[in-house]
Amino acid sequence: MTASTTTNDPLSVEEIRSDFPSLTVPMHGKPLVYLDSAATTLKPRPVLETIQEFYGHRYGTVRRAVYGLSEQATAAFERTRKTVTRFINAPTSRSIVFTKGTTESINLVASSWGKTHLRPGDEVLISAMEHHANIVPWQLACEATGAQLRILPMNSSGELLTEELDTLLNKRTRLVAVTGLSNALGTINPIQEICSRAHAQGSLVLIDAAQMAGHMAIDVQALDCDFLAFSGHKVFGPCGVGVLYGKPEILETMPPYQSGGDMIREVTFEKTTFADIPVRFEAGTPAIVEVIGLGSALEYIHSIGFEQIGAHEKDLLRYGTDLLEQIPKLRLIGTAAHKSSILAFILEDVHAHDIGTILDQAGIAIRAGHHCAQPTMKFFGVAATSRASLSIYNSREDLDALALAIDEVITLFRS
Amino acid sequence: MSFDLYQQVILDHNRKPRNCGALEGHTHTCHGHNPLCGDDYTVYLKVTNEQIEQVTFEGNGCAISKASASMMTQSLQGKNIDQAQALFEEFHQMVLGNLDAESTETQLGKLKIFQGVRAFPSRVKCASLSWHAMHTALTQKEDEVSTE
């Protein structure tokens, strides 16, 4: 992959596809059509090579030992922290905490910040389209502290009703936790507006960037968000690693989330003093090679550039939306004006799981279910949807295959 | 496309489920729910002197779960409780892949069509949901089962 961030050449899907060995492995004897990148992305060769190289030749623990292997591993690990810092334009690498993923990042904030900063009568505001990972931690934090959970509603296209912020945001609001991009609907939310309006009321803002991070450039300083979370495995990186960004001055006020090795300054049996941020929040031996692999994934994204990624995915979204809209008895769930490359739908008379199983037989991997967003499903009055989610390696041909297979499902169920 | 799982019989029962609706005067009932995919069924049985007189079901879900419920109600007609429980056991073992209905003598009959489900681990629960509900209803342990 040699495309540079400065050219405006359309992205070469063929070149990109050749970076992803998974795409060459047939499924049920058919070429794989992978349409589940919102769940997890496939991995490009540079990431695979980095992992192989590190485990194979350069492996050692971090932060603990004086020998060369460990010092090199520590340096590579900390280089990734710098890569992440640049990737989201954070002010300092002290603001970057490595976690297991978005879920742990949000739990860290809910637990550490929530339990020390929330009081009875305070309010936490989330949106109606959140992933369970950005609902349940806040429910538990509210239960533990006596704070109240409030919900910012959406309309039937899957767009947040930001006018409701007038009443929902008030002096009691301590935190707004909202997704930048909905995994169930594809909606891109107006997080810049939400940040500035929340701040005007003195509330902090956490952005769930699990979906956003692989599709759109993130600038935490321009956004001025207080926390932001994403997962490595959704941005072409390894599983078991994720990121929490927090404004350093806020992270500094927060107690450790877990405790043990690495996160301490000094331990006696009487008292322990804790390490500075961000290490304070990184108890135990981290996922060393996965973190380094994440660095390689972010460099891979950078080498393509979000401009190209955005243009390619926009084209796919438009193409796919047109195709699916022509299918009778198909209803798209999530039709926001500002949308990313997720096509969720239901078919009249055919359950999502039947669609998922039949498409799988055709080599097409889509997701069928509630997408860890049961309140969103309930809002749209469906038990489950089928979801095709697109990424840089998808082509118009993938969408043609999807539409054709859906037609066959309809024929089968009609016959 | 390979439609091993979606044979005409299954599609037909999905489209026109038999014995569908609540059963007045039922003696046993149980609600079965799979939160993962939203399959949701209630099974009703009218039993007199250990003999199953009538079985119905109501609810919604995927084609596999609906066809399975529909065909179950047909195959239980006229059986006694012990026979129904034995059939549950055979059906359950078949969809789990522990019993080869082709080479083994069973009472499964038409139900053998669900043997294909064993190749789809994520769908076994769909095929067995109403059976679990029936089993629980007759065992009278509780009136709610969940496959999660």
Ligand SMILES: Cc1ncc(COP(=O)(O)O)c(C=O)c1O
């Ligand atoms: C919007 C959103 N938030 C949070 C998560 C949780 O991410 P992870 O499972 O990687 O912790 C996901 C992943 O499914 C997601 O799509």
